[in-house]
Amino acid sequence: MSRYLGDDFILPGLTPNNTPFFTAGSIQIQFCDDCGHAQHPPDDLCYACQGRNLSFRTCPGTGRVESCARVHHPLHPALRERVPYVIAIVSVDGAPGVNVQGNVVHCDANSVRIGQKVRAVYEEAVDPHSGTKLLIPQWEPVD
Amino acid sequence: MHGRAVVVGVGESAYYKHGGSPDTEFQLACTAIRNAADDAGLELRQLDGLISYMDNRNSPLRIADALGFEELRWSSTPWAGGGNNSSATMHLADAAVSGGHANYVVAFRALAQGQFQRLGSGAGLMAGTAPEGLSWGLPYGLMSPAQECALQTNRWMHDHGVSQEALASVSLACYANAQRNPRAVRYGRPLTREDYHASRWIVEPFHLFDCCMENDGAAALIITTPERAKDLPGKAVPIVATAQGKGPEIGLTTFQQRWFPGMYYENVGRILWERAGVKPADIDVLQMYENFTGPVVMALCEMGFCEPADVEAFVGDGRLEGPDAALPFNTSGGNIAEAYIHGLEMVVEAVRQVRGESTCQAKNVELSLAVGGPGYAPGSAVLFGPAI
Numbered sequence: 001m002s003r004y005l006g007d008d009f010i011l012p013g014l015t016p017n018n019t020p021f022f023t024a025g026s027i028q029i030q031f032c033d034d035c036g037h038a039q040h041p042p043d044d045l046c047y048a049c050q051g052r053n054l055s056f057r058t059c060p061g062t063g064r065v066e067s068c069a070r071v072h073h074p075l076h077p078a079l080r081e082r083v084p085y086v087i088a089i090v091s092v093d094g095a096p097g098v099n100v101q102g103n104v105v106h107c108d109a110n111s112v113r114i115g116q117k118v119r120a121v122y123e124e125a126v127d128p129h130s131g132t133k134l135l136i137p138q139w140e141p142v143d
Numbered sequence: 144m145h146g147r148a149v150v151v152g153v154g155e156s157a158y159y160k161h162g163g164s165p166d167t168e169f170q171l172a173c174t175a176i177r178n179a180a181d182d183a184g185l186e187l188r189q190l191d192g193l194i195s196y197m198d199n200r201n202s203p204l205r206i207a208d209a210l211g212f213e214e215l216r217w218s219s220t221p222w223a224g225g226g227n228n229s230s231a232t233m234h235l236a237d238a239a240v241s242g243g244h245a246n247y248v249v250a251f252r253a254l255a256q257g258q259f260q261r262l263g264s265g266a267g268l269m270a271g272t273a274p275e276g277l278s279w280g281l282p283y284g285l286m287s288p289a290q291e292c293a294l295q296t297n298r299w300m301h302d303h304g305v306s307q308e309a310l311a312s313v314s315l316a317c318y319a320n321a322q323r324n325p326r327a328v329r330y331g332r333p334l335t336r337e338d339y340h341a342s343r344w345i346v347e348p349f350h351l352f353d354c355c356m357e358n359d360g361a362a363a364l365i366i367t368t369p370e371r372a373k374d375l376p377g378k379a380v381p382i383v384a385t386a387q388g389k390g391p392e393i394g395l396t397t398f399q400q401r402w403f404p405g406m407y408y409e410n411v412g413r414i415l416w417e418r419a420g421v422k423p424a425d426i427d428v429l430q431m432y433e434n435f436t437g438p439v440v441m442a443l444c445e446m447g448f449c450e451p452a453d454v455e456a457f458v459g460d461g462r463l464e465g466p467d468a469a470l471p472f473n474t475s476g477g478n479i480a481e482a483y484i485h486g487l488e489m490v491v492e493a494v495r496q497v498r499g500e501s502t503c504q505a506k507n508v509e510l511s512l513a514v515g516g517p518g519y520a521p522g523s524a525v526l527f528g529p530a531i
Contacts, residue, residue: 012278
């Protein structure tokens with residue numbers, strides 16, 4: 001799918017900790033294998049038990065809009081044709097306590113509401129440094 | 144109460160619209176420090192400590208050399224964030240002088256946004272891939288503090304049934320107070336509630352007038368011990384208590400559920416009230432950093448000034464406006480209407496209130512509070528007590 005804010009817009013810069021989230025084509029959240037704690041963003045240590053046995057688990061790919069905001073002032077030249085657009089905080093089903101950032105796509109910017117159920121969709125792009133295929137998570141309303 | 148450190152001098156440059164300063168940022172910093180030394184009755188060579196914050200560009204070595212300090216005994220800056228640390232400058236200065244590390248410590252902030260880029264412009268983020276740490280937001284066009292605070296504020300307003308009028312009231316109080324202050328960049332430019340609602344959206348729920356300005360200018364304060372202050376001509380303003388910090392597992396701007404929505408000021412308030420032995424109702428005048436109006440109303444609640452259910456009444460009907468307000472608030476006009484010197488100009492105003500020298504002077508001020516920027520951790524606050 002083409003990108004909500006344009007195919008030339010800023011891409012995630014890949015790191016070992018964020019590569020699963022931005023490339024898997026599913027919602028990848030870091031869990032602690034020792035205590036079961038889910039955390040985001042991923043880090044090198046479990047924030048609940050300080051364990052180092054961490055792995056990514058595939059979540060169902062559904063969630064809920066915890067907050068949203070319509071952006072009217074473009075802070076990047078590429079966004080001048082895109083405003084107003086909607087930024088959102090989405091809680092991830094299957095990962096207790098975890099919220100992620102994103103946009104709510106495939107709908108009117110004025111229709112997005114707190115509490116709305118959403119499901120993940122993925123924007124395709126290529127990392128210019130490594131050639132890695134990116135599948136950037138986004139969210140669309142569940143009817 | 145603590146009071147083992149006192150503010151003996153305050154100084155400012157003129158305040159300009161962003162890009163309007165004829166001076167470089169370094170010249171602005173040196174002007175504010177020289178004015179603070181003159182105000183204190185000190186020679187520049189006597190100063191021996193420097194504190195700033197928020198990725199300060201003006202090296203303490205360059206300043207100490209240029210201003211002729213005989214020696215430098217303390218130089219420090221608090222970690223992390225930005226204007227959230229405006230009051231943490233007093234936290235560090237208090238430690239420096241009450242611990243005997245230095246004698247006359249300067250806290251300063253200077254910015255010339257014509258010389259350097261504007262803070263909120265998003266400039267420098269034009270590359271193809273986001274820097275590490277910013278990848279969670281930038282690809283989604285989530286790229287400014289206004290947007291981050293809007294997401295926090297929208298959810299909080301939704302949860303507590305708070306309307307846009309609460310945000311408007313904060314902005315209107317700042318503008319009303321700035322009309323008494325000839326230093327204010329927005330002096331002579333009164334704002335009505337109709338003007339507020341008619342102004343353009345930046346990011347909902349923030350209109351243009353919900354956002355701090357961008358300015359050029361500098362502010363400085365000089366801190367010493369009460370013993371040394373006895374030899375100086377002016378009033379000394381004691382630092383009664385300071386607090387800086389954060390609660391558990393905040394995750395900064397990653398919006399995790401445990402602290403979403405939140406401004407991270409619950410623990411700053413709790414520590415401050417414990418250390419000072421006072422409560423919010425005891426505060427005579429409040430300067431609270433407005434990055435945006437929403438974070439101000441949220442932080443008022445987190446620090447215990449009121450409950451979310453009561454916040455519209457607490458800030459409404461002019462209850463924050465003017466010297467006779469129920470709670471005199473942002474009496475110089477604050478970041479929204481005086482100048483955005485990243486909140487240090489509001490710490491200066493808090494000192495001025497204790498001295499009785501504000502252009503919007505509250506009556507019988509004994510406890511004057513300055514709170515750093517909400518929404519970013521670690522937060523900070525400083526409480527000043529009766530002048531000696």
